[in-house]
Amino acid sequence: MTTRLLPVRRLLVRGPSMAPALSDGDTVLCRFGAAPRPGEVVLVRWAGRPGQLSVKRAVRAVEGGWWVLGDNTFGSTDSALLGPAEVLGVVRWRLWPRPGRVRRKD
Template sequence: MLTLLLSTFGDFMRLPWFAALVSGPSMAPALRHGDRVLIVRTAHARPGDIVVARFRSRPDLLVVKRVQRADGDGWWVVGDNPFASDDSERYGRADIIGRVTFRWWPQPVRFRRARA
């Protein structure tokens, strides 16, 4: 799950980026509960990218997951922690909202695009 920090401000300004707070263990060890991340708005992703997405079957749920593959007109996304992750196995296709590019708290890390 993901808790947005700047969603109202970002939506109002339509900035190309927004910040978020990671909630839950589904992306451990890459991202952990309490990590703060910077997301660049985009609907494009590659397998291996960490993204913010919304499942079509659960539009109220905003999640941070890793892209596994394109699936028709949507994306198949999975968590890094299979023991604590509700992902496309449970909810189906997702729509990408943005790509996680940087973790700025507690320890800065830049996430690069996956290599093909």
């Protein structure tokens, strides 16, 4: 059996869209190429905004990508406005300011 290591990258969260799970200024680890599951926090981009990366919560797989939403419904630009997103990776850990696992929401 072979173990495939997926690339991991440190990211800085900007904006209030994932509050209270993540806050502006949090540093997280994202595992690129990991298969998302509903309820997980993911790094995405939209076809209409290819230069913008966003951290959102995966809701469900849909035709054309994933339907994703921010935890803060009053401060999030997400699939409700932009449609399905391409998931680039899954956010697994917060490094700073409160280190720990980023929990899946059922």
